[in-house]
Every structure is written in C-alpha cells, then in structure tokens.
Amino acid sequence: MVAQEEIKEIEKLFDRLFPICRSITGPGLRESLDILGEYIPLERFSVKTGTNLLNNWVVPEEWRIYEAWLKGPDGEKIVDFSDHNLHVVNYSIPVDKKLSLTELKDYLYTIPDLPEAIPYVTSYYKRRWGFCMRHKTYEKLKEGEYHAYINSELLDGQLDYGHAILPGQTDREILISTYLCHPSMANNELSGPLVATFLYNRLKKWQNRRFTYRFIFIPETIGAIAYLHRFGTNLKEKLYSGLVLTCLGGETRLNYKLTKRGDAPVDKVVKHFFKDKYLENLNIPNGHIRDFIPLYGSDERHYCSAGFNFPVGQMARLVYGYPEYHTSLDNKELITIKSLNQSINDIEKVLKGLELNGYYINQYPYGEIKLDQYNLYPNINFSKNGNKDKFNDIDINGRQFSQILTLLSYADGTNSLIKIAEKNEEWFKDKRFNWNILEFEYVINILKEKGLLKGPYFKEEVEPIWK
C-alpha cells in the first residue's frame, strides 16, 4: 500500500472508532473490537463478571451508559454526555437527583490550568458518579438548584478482548499488545490499536517471518490481567520478546521504555537503532530511551511484573505526561494521522531488526575464505584509482566488502549480528563507517546464497565454533 493510501485508510478507521464511548467493559468496547475485526482476523474472548483472575483480581460488573446530563437552575443543559462522552465519570452509577451548587461541586471535575479541557475521570472499583467539564464552564455556574441525571447500569456481564496471531517459521513469539478502553481520546488511546491493526497487515505481507506474531487488543490493566490469566503460561514458554504500543501519535521522535530486564531482544534492537550517530540516517528509526519504571505506564507493568518478567518493552511517541493527556484536548489535531503512519513504518523496522538479529555461522571458518573464488575479493593488490578500481570487477563495493570480512570473522557462534555491526563503533570514530544491522541484509543474503553463511540462529542453538 502506498503511504498516502494507508494514511487515508487509517483516518477512515480513526473516524469510526473515535466517537465510541469505550470503557474496560461494555458495549463500546465490543463495538470497537467488532470494527477492528473487519481489518484483521480477530479471535474474540470474554470472561464473566465475578470470575477470579490472577492474584486477587476479579472481573467487575459491566458498565453501560445510555444518557447523562446536568441541568442548571434555569433548566438548561450545562453538560450532556451526547455532546462528549468524557462529560461523565467513567463507570458512574445511575443518579437522578437535584442538588444545590455547593452539594453538586463534590461531583464535578475540572482542570483549572486547562480551562478548555474536559478531564477524563474513572472510578472502576469504587462506586461514584460525577460530571467532568471545562473549567471555564464551571466558573460560570451560578447558585441554584441543579439536576444531575445519569442513566447507566452496572450489571453482571463480561469482559471482552481479542487477539490475532500471525504464524511464522518458528513458534517463538513476538507479542504486540495494545489497549482499548478509553472513550474519545486520540493519542491515548486510539493511536495504539490503529498502529497495531495496520502493522498486522504489513507483517502479513512479509515473505518470511522467523517469529510468530501475537497481536492483542485488551482493556488496559484488567484486560492484561485477564489475558495473562488465560495465556500467561503459554507466553512464558514461547515468548521471545514484545512491545506494548501506546501514545503513538504526535510529530515527535519515538520514545521507548525498556523492559524490566533491560537486555531483552527488543531492548537490544532499539538501543542499536536509537543512537545519535544514526540521526542523519533516515532509514533507521530514532528516538529516546526511558528506563523501565514500575510507577506509571501501561500494561508492560503487568507483563514485566515480578512473577512474569517478560521481555516486553513499550513503544510510544508523544508519551503520557503531555498537558492534553487524559482530556478532551487529546484529539485528532494533536496526533496527526501522518504520524501514525510513521509509527507503523518505524515499528515495522524494529521488528525487521528482531528478525535479522541473531547468531550467524561462517561455514568456512578456518582461516579467511578465499573470497576471490566467489567474486567477492579484488584480484590485484593495487589500485590505479583509489579503492574503486580494485572493486570494479566484483559483486560488491568497498563498504560491503568490509561488512563481509567483519561478518565472516565474527560469525563464530558467540556474537549476535548487533554485536558484529557495532564492532565498527569500537574501531572507528568516524560516523560514516557505522553500520546498522538493517544495512547488513544485502551481504547476508549474498553470503547465504553462496553457501558461506548460515543463520540467524537463536543463542541456545549455537556454540562457539572455535571451542
């Protein structure tokens, strides 16, 4: 798909999903999963209210909301759920009550510093009701009797989620997890499910997939708990690495949160990519790297919890902490659809890096290979015209020749491709010499075709060949 077409497709899907009032349970969540199911083969799961999950979690009652408004002393609607679904505290119990302004204020939520923003407030596990409004509206409220009306239900229902699995050559898995439980907000959260959906379709088109890819769409926290309750053991066996996708909009650099281990496969690829030296190399995704911090974030906190410690990082762009976060100002203008497309491009490359990285084995490792036999070595020791002449008659240029010598020397079962690619950094200060693993693909393919190299293998599959 050409970029422009894909951007149009993303926008179409965005516009369908944005208005829906999602929560961690309920019809909004189900409708959103239905729509995603039109794009990818989503397998659906549901767990009943009251089901015991991991640790001490239980599936809560399902929340449904039909109508909600607040009328002022003059009978005019101050806020209306049908105008913006953020106006109601998510999981509000039903109410139909008249109260004075003073009484009412306990149930009102605003952000004085952002008078134009409706805040996003939730109270999943403590029964509450409330309205969220722009502070500039709040400031104009006058004394008198108010009518608060919320027509909602908390009832025995279910928790819904889905996943789509894209098989590969091995059953080692890459987990791509994103969440679907926020009402009308764009960066947090629609960016995540949108990027995941289109990423799935990119990977589907790859000719080879070394890994099996597991895309999961869950309500945040309780959905991760439910998913781990059902699939945790399975993941423990097969998981190779993974990413939580969140906050992937915004015209800014990527922002990656390390796994708790800090040395998971995805950490290694991202650390290899996100280097200043690549800033001018527009083929390599770049960004900022954050430590794993359990104090905030998303479902990586569960994937990386003490008992799982999965090799799962988190990829974001305009990461939580921005002023519009969790407000009505987190909208389409804030993110731009183009940036979602960029996130898909970037994350696809990170996954490409995961595919490519690994342990390669030189098939003729005793002394250097006589490369001129393979048309990979100059047949004279002298060049009349700089290095160029020497390479005139062979299949590669000088830079690729250097990659080949480096690769064959270090492909001994002890060095990952990243480690080999980064040898150059140790040797030369000059950034022009630096190689990224994506730039090795060409010579790897040549050497594999000529029978000189095999790989990539997993670490546990190889031994130092010189031992």
Next chain:
Amino acid sequence: MVAQEEIKEIEKLFDRLFPICRSITGPGLRESLDILGEYIPLERFSVKTGTNLLNNWVVPEEWRIYEAWLKGPDGEKIVDFSDHNLHVVNYSIPVDKKLSLTELKDYLYTIPDLPEAIPYVTSYYKRRWGFCMRHKTYEKLKEGEYHAYINSELLDGQLDYGHAILPGQTDREILISTYLCHPSMANNELSGPLVATFLYNRLKKWQNRRFTYRFIFIPETIGAIAYLHRFGTNLKEKLYSGLVLTCLGGETRLNYKLTKRGDAPVDKVVKHFFKDKYLENLNIPNGHIRDFIPLYGSDERHYCSAGFNFPVGQMARLVYGYPEYHTSLDNKELITIKSLNQSINDIEKVLKGLELNGYYINQYPYGEIKLDQYNLYPNINFSKNGNKDKFNDIDINGRQFSQILTLLSYADGTNSLIKIAEKNEEWFKDKRFNWNILEFEYVINILKEKGLLKGPYFKEEVEPIWK
C-alpha cells in the same frame, strides 16, 4: 538510654581504662578486660607463652612493668613511668645502668616535629629497652652521667582476650572486632573498645536480631592470630560479615575501609549509605570510603588475609595518619566523648542496614496486586488538588506508594533491597526521590503484615520466581 546519659557512662568507662598501662600481654590487658566484663558478659580466653599459633606465630613472653625512670646528672628524674606510661618503650627489658649522655641517646625516642609529644614505641619481638620523651625535654639534656632504671619482667605467662556473643534468629554471624593493647591513648585505641561495649548493649535491646553478633576484644595482631587460630574455622562457616572498629573518635566524618573482596554485605550497606546525595539526610550515616590496602591498618589485614578473605571491613572516624597518632597527644581532648556516642549511633545504623538488606519475595507476583483492596491504592484516577487528594483515604502517602510499587515489582528473588532502593537513582536525577533502605522499613512492615511480601532472605535461599 538517652544520649546524654550514655555519654556520661562512656566517659566514666573512659576515665577508668585510660590510665592503665596495656600491652599485648600482661596485667594491664587483664585488668582492662576485667573492667569491660562489668559492662558486657565477656567470655575470657588465655593462651600460654610458647604456644604455636597460625602460620609461624608463637605466643611471646608476658611483659610486666613495675617502675621505670631516668635520672639526670643532678639526680633529678627526667622522665618517670608513673607520670606517663608512654615514657617507657613497651616491652622494655629490665635495666639498671649508668651511662653518659652520648651512650644514652641510642635509647631515647622523641619526635622533633612534635616537641610536646611523648612518642609510643614498641619492640615486642626484639629485646630492647628505651625511654620516650618530649623533644623539648630531650633538647635540654646536658652532658653528664645518667641513670636508667626499668624494673620490668619478661616471663612465661599468657596472652588474654575475650568475646561476647549475642544470639539472633539465625546462626549467620556478624563479627565486631576491636583491640585492647595500647597504653594511655584515646583515639587509637580506647575509642574502639568503648564503642564496641556500648554497641553491644544497644543491639541487646533490639526486638529482633536476624544475625548472631560476635564482639571480640583482643590485643592487636597477635590477638587476632590467636583468635583465628582458635575460632577461624568456626568463623569460616558462619561469618556473614563484620567490622573492625578502630579510631572512632574525633569530630569528623566516618571513614570506612572496604573488605578485600570489596563486595561483602557490609561493603554494600556502607556504599549505599555513604553517598553525597544523603549528605543532607541526617538519618543516614555518611563518610569516606577507602580501598582495602594491606600495607597498613589493623586486624582486618588478618581477617582478610589470603587464606581467610573474610567479609570484614574496618570502620574508623579520625583514622590513623593524624599527627597525634601514637603519641601522648592522642588524648580525651582530641576525640571528644560525644563523637564516640555518634560512632555508636552510626554503626548501629549500619548494622540495621545489614539486618534489613536481603532478598524479599512478592507473594502475589503475577501482574500487579490489586492494591486498593488493601487500602494501598487510590480509588480514583484523578486528583482535584495535586497528588495529595488521591492519597487522602489510604494508609500511605505518595512517596510510600512509589516505594511499594517498586518493591513489589522487583521483589522477585533477583534483587537485594539495596538494589531495589537504588533503582530510583537510575530513574531520577532529582535527589529528593532517592531512597535509603532504612526508609523502606515502614512499607516493608505494612506489606508483610498484609501478607503481600516475605523476607529478607539470604541470596542462597531464593530463586528468580519468574524462571
């Protein structure tokens, strides 16, 4: 005991011990051990002259001294042992001899750069006699016949030492070793035995002791050799960590000498405490850290010798190398009794750190715990008034909440409490966020009470729970 009372008690004991003429053997040593026995339940040991000890050491003859003086040409006493016991070379053989000033000078010891100081000279293993005096006295000596008189004995006797053992929940031991063999000097050495004695009584009052504490009082070097000869194998089995106490007076910061391993439990605690970021946190002992250097020091040289390599460091305050060291100027004014009290406080905290550090295990490790059930998590995602509001209804504040999340995430059997506490350093530059393990005690106790956490365990007791 209130600080002021303890200071008075320390001073009382100081004043009784200071005047005694100690040496590595003899009545002064025995008398000193007797006095300490009034304060703590000291078990006493003695080894006979001529007994073979470790390596090639043998218990020397016991030294006793009764009287000693040097008379000048006019019959006046130039120096008298009864004025100051440093006036006689420690272990001097008896002498009763008249000599010219020129002859005498071979037997006189002074410090020209410190004309007011009587130096401390010993010759335990080579037979010598001599007098030590202030250089200003020495300079006034005039020609004529002098009378040197030392009434001393070197005889078959014994080497004395003692220890006091404070049992704990496990038989893993903490060694507190200090030496008792110097005549009237305050910092080196009386500070050591005084601090050890009062420290024993502090620890006796602790409600729980994870470790068994072994306090030993020995003459330096030969006493350590004798102690290791008898108890070395026992220590090899049970020793967890330990400290040699020396030079603990003076209005200056602590000064810690690492064990030879450099990563012993006590090294880790002291390194965790002695950080610049804690300089303004008066609850955390602070000071300077020295490398283990075998070229000088005290009995840690034996505990850390090639064949033992015990995890024993050395804690000092005004450490050897100060001008008054090994002279009569090393006295009560130099040290201040208050600083001894401070040393007791500080070392007690280091031991508290040893007790607290270790491996904790999250009892509900699969995903985050649903902490709101335990009144440890805010029940709303929004705060009208900064973070404060969200924590109004629960048992902890925001800082403690962060400690809990960090602890539960990392309490997986692979991270010591120190490592967990120092995670914060990796995450935040802002010093205010830094935590010391002593500051975790409150939340650890809450989590243990609620059944969410167990520990501390020793490293060998735990395995990564995610494996």
Next chain:
Amino acid sequence: MVAQEEIKEIEKLFDRLFPICRSITGPGLRESLDILGEYIPLERFSVKTGTNLLNNWVVPEEWRIYEAWLKGPDGEKIVDFSDHNLHVVNYSIPVDKKLSLTELKDYLYTIPDLPEAIPYVTSYYKRRWGFCMRHKTYEKLKEGEYHAYINSELLDGQLDYGHAILPGQTDREILISTYLCHPSMANNELSGPLVATFLYNRLKKWQNRRFTYRFIFIPETIGAIAYLHRFGTNLKEKLYSGLVLTCLGGETRLNYKLTKRGDAPVDKVVKHFFKDKYLENLNIPNGHIRDFIPLYGSDERHYCSAGFNFPVGQMARLVYGYPEYHTSLDNKELITIKSLNQSINDIEKVLKGLELNGYYINQYPYGEIKLDQYNLYPNINFSKNGNKDKFNDIDINGRQFSQILTLLSYADGTNSLIKIAEKNEEWFKDKRFNWNILEFEYVINILKEKGLLKGPYFKEEVEPIWK
C-alpha cells in the same frame, strides 16, 4: 651479545636477504629460508602445487622469474628487473611483445603522488603481467613502439615454509609468526623475520622457559593457511598465546594489535606495559594499542579467524599505512637497524612478562606471615629518621616491603600477578607508587627461596585457597 655486536649481526643478515626476489612460492623464498637456517635450527616443510588446504584454498603454481625488461622506442631499457625486483608485477606470466605506448599503459603501474617510488604489485591468483615504475619515469615516456619482455615460469612446484621450536618446562606454547614472501622491502617485510631470528637466539639463552616457543616463517596468507592446515589442531591444543611480527622497524613507538578475544595472555601483558604512567620508565616497553580489526593486517586474521580464534596478537612498530609502504622507498634508511634491535629488546620483555604473569600462592596464608622471622619486617614500630631507619637491618627496602605485603595478601589463587601489580593503581594516584610485573621479579624470587610463595601457576591449576 652486546647491543653493538648484535646490531652488526642484524645488518649483515639484512644485507644478505634484502636483494632476493621473494614471492609466495619459488626459489627466492627457498633461498631466504636457507639463509635463516644458518642462524636458527629451522625445520623445513613443503606442500605441492595443487594440494587442497583449509577451506577452499589450493597451493598455487610456483613462480620463477629469470629476466625482465621494458625497452623504449629507441631501444633503451626503460626498466630492468635486474635493477630492482619491484619493477615486475609479482607472479607475472611470461611475455615478449611489442606494443604502442597506449597499449602498454594498461600494463604499467605507478604512484603519481610518490613519483620517486616503484610500487609493489602482485597478482597471485589472476594471470597478469605488468611493469611497475617510478612515476617520474612514466611521465617521460614518449610515443612509439615498446618491447615488453618477461622471462618467467608458472609451473607445478611447491610452497615452502619453516619453523623452529624452543622447548620449555611445559608444553604450553607461545607462537611467534612472521612472513617471508616480499621482494626487496625493509620494514614490510624484512624487519619481521630478522627480529624473529634474533629473538629466538635471545630466548635460547634464558635459564628457564616456562613455555615452549614456536617460531614460524611462512609466506603471508597462503603460508598461514598451509601452516594451519598442517598444525592447526596441534596449536588448538597447546597454544597459550602468541604474536605475529610485522613492520618492526622505524624510530617510533611499538604498535600492538589486540587478539580478536582482546583478553588473551599477550593482550593482558601488553595492556599492563603500554600505559602512560610508564612512559618515563625506560625499562618497560611502551607503545600504542590498536583494536583487532579483520579488515586489514597480516596473518593474525587467519589465526584469529572464526574457527580458530587463537590468542595471537600482532606486534609492529612503524605499522602499515605509512607512505612508503609497498614501494621501493621501504628500505634500510626508512627502518634503521638500531630500531630492529630495540624491537628485539621490547618483545623479549613482553615474553618475559608472559613468563612471569600467572597465579602465585602464599604458602602461609592464614593471617599475615611473621615476616621479621625472615628478615623481611622491621623489628621496631618507630623510626628516628623516616622510614629508612626501620628498614636498615633487613633484606629489603620500603618499596619492596610494600610489594611483599601486597603479593602475600592477594596470592590466594584468584589474582594474576598483573592484577596484583595493578592494585597499586587503584590505591594511589601518585605514579611513583605504580609497579610493573617486571619489577616484582626480585621479591618473588626472595619469597620463593624462603618457601613463602609458589608459582606462577596457570589459572586452571589453582583454586581460591580461602574457599
């Protein structure tokens, strides 16, 4: 041998070897090996043309050259092989042809930037003929008919090489490898075989050799492949460490290329020596350290190839990359014979370091040894005249005393001599305190004589004595 005599001997050998037209095979190589055989007991080997070697290498045809010249339009000889053997492309096929200047130019090689230099050109595996000449000659060539005449042969013959083995106390081997295949050039290559030859005779005179030394003389690349084909398995078993010797002339510092492992025994010794702090200590060889880079270099690329990964580094002085490299300007004036003598001195010390480094064991490790019994410890704790007095009566000075205490404390089976010697660096900033392992030899010998120390052992022979 006095330095001046050795320098004369080196020059004599240089003058015999320099004029010979060597190549990777042929009579020039054999004659050169014959001459070296007069100096050291060289065992000779040969492999027939067409023999399959490692990987995909085959012994090429042997090259012999008898006569070669290029005549100009006026019949005068423009270049003549008998003037300088670099004038002919090495491995040129025979030719006897008349051509125009334009036709001829395809067969001429010059260096425009170095108009005085005849370049060194080879084409071992692709059939070619050609002449190399000074660019200033080339520029004067006028139009007309030229006569190119090369009387050479490529025939079934053999590849020659040799080695000389110097046995030691153990069969662990040190490999010294140098190459012999370049025509008349001085730094690259005659410096290597010359240094190796005289180094052999130095080592022969050592009273003890812990290691067996294997000196090998081979044509570069194909010779290394042939040697590894025959002796590779043997080396894999016995090799302890080694050096490729190349480019060892020139009035400049040493220049060492690390092994691919980077932590081989020879790497450790060279890193220990080549420190700025030793720059003023003329007893310690000094120089620059390069990374192992497989992109260029000499036979270390084969020794360190993926399947061998031998602990072999490369020692050079004026290392390849200098302007005169591979030209007729690489001659006796460039290198100076004195610098070859310096290289022999330096490399002998590196080998001495390899002999000396290892694991020593304190024979009385439980507590400090009572060193005064061995006349190694002052018998009084006081010095009237600085530290000097205290050491007046004993066998060592204060610096050696510090070395002894350090050595005995750390000689526990876990610390190599280098690690022990470098403890000082950790302790003291003052460079005067820094010790080199060569400076420990004196006290090691004293301690060994007195029965207090044993060693050096190999790492696999020792265990931590405190465990």
